Amino acid sequence: MSESPYRAGHVAVLGRPNVGKSTLINALVGTKVSIVSPRPQTTRHRMLGIATFPEGQLVLVDTPGIHADKGKATASAMHRMMNRAARGALEGVDAALLVIRAGQWSDEDTLAYDALKGAGIPVVLVVNQVDRYPDKTELLPFLQTVNEGREFASLHPVSALKRSGLQPLVKTVLGLLPEQDALYGEDEITDKSQRFLAGELVREQLMRQLGAELPYATTVEIERFEEEMAKRKGAPPEPMYRIGAVIFVERESQKAIVIGKGGARLREIGTKSRQQMERMFGCKVFLETWVRVREGWSDDEAALKAFGYTE
Ligand SMILES: Nc1nc2c(ncn2[C@@H]2O[C@H](COP(=O)(O)OP(=O)(O)OP(=O)(O)O)[C@@H](O)[C@H]2O)c(=O)[nH]1
Incomplete structure (x- = not known):
């Protein structure tokens, strides 16, 4: 055969x-x-x-x-x-x-x-x-x-x-696919993609927690992605990622939705995102999240490009 x-x-x-x-x-x-x-x-x-x-x-x-x-x-x-x-x-x-x-x-x-x-x-x-x-x-x-x-x-x-x-x-x-060799190596994962994935994980949590309430023009930017050695007393240093994620919305009212009552929603988004990141990256993650308003950004192609909406 x-x-x-x-x-x-x-x-x-x-x-x-x-x-x-x-x-x-x-x-x-x-x-x-x-x-x-x-x-x-x-x-x-x-x-x-x-x-x-x-x-x-x-x-x-x-x-x-x-x-x-x-x-x-x-x-x-x-x-x-x-x-x-x-x-x-x-x-x-x-x-x-x-x-x-x-x-x-x-x-x-x-x-x-x-x-x-x-x-x-x-x-x-x-x-x-x-x-x-x-x-x-x-x-x-x-x-x-x-x-x-x-x-x-x-x-x-x-x-x-x-x-x-x-x-x-x-x-x-x-x-249905063409006969050809694998397009990607099985373990292909780069620093760049980790940063990208961190943003995707925050976006996923936004979707999950806000559902239909999610403002249309929301985007996530990873401002900070650093690896450092976390020191704990009596234990050898362990690698950890320090990640800063900014959630951009268009209006103050949307900012309030994302943050939630007393900041509860943003905390939940942050906690779930961090847990997913730790699972995916296999190390401790210290995640900070902010929500910022950037008015009318969806009408600004330059801004879109800056966020990676390029072709
Ligand atoms: N019973 C059942 N529930 C499922 C199945 N697949 C997904 N779900 C549930 O359906 C819900 C939505 O699943 P997701 O995988 O997040 O759906 P999605 O299409 O990626 O959603 P978006 O990210 O909003 O586009 C979750 O609560 C899942 O657990 C299934 O085969 N059976």
Whole structure:
């Protein structure tokens, strides 16, 4: 029997908030996005994680701007940038995972599907959270409806949380990728990406804790990222990271939302972010967070570039 060739490529992960994309990515990558190299200068995509298997490698990427962003002023620099980024974001993407929650299909999913098909990208539909249906036959009518009139490369009911149905999904996606060597080394992680990841972890906590309340134009900048040796009495010095994160919002009112009553929310965001950083970096982290107002920054392309929203 001949061995199947190694395959590797970029796989976009799309889906509405809360459908379980992060859970799916973590399940595919294995450990919590521990193998990430954002390389912002060489790729148009924000890298979400790299899942490496004996048969191939999935480089999971984000496609900002492909998601429908409802009710926002289209004229702002943010949107011009996002739309340009959207076109760019699909370049070089070999396949896409459109993640939905079982039983829910929305207009935004239709938009995402249309954009992907328009760009000629094979779309794998990931129907997540099927563990919510003890009787799987109840799902059949829903699967038939979403499949009607659409051409998915494949349709996979999975539970990212319970890690079920993932093996066949990986097999399908690998089959859609070009035959080539791995694009990234398995343990590729640089200082630069650690700094980037620190910002992403704070952003993730903002999303989690604020949800729909999260001000649209929020960004996180890591102002400080230093390694030092922490000394404790009677113990050998241990490496630790001293990290300073600034959360930028557009208005004072938004600042109040992020900080919360008596600073409770910001403290919670800080604690959870620090715990995640310690897990990811494998050392103690001393994290300081600030919230600053930067009015109208979304209309200032130069500022956007400074924050890394470049193409
Ligand atoms: N029951 C069940 N819950 C799930 C599953 N996958 C994710 N969840 C839960 O759904 C919630 C949202 O999951 P996330 O992975 O954060 O979703 P997301 O799509 O990344 O969300 P955004 O970051 O807001 O886009 C969490 O509470 C998860 O634990 C699943 O397969 N089954």
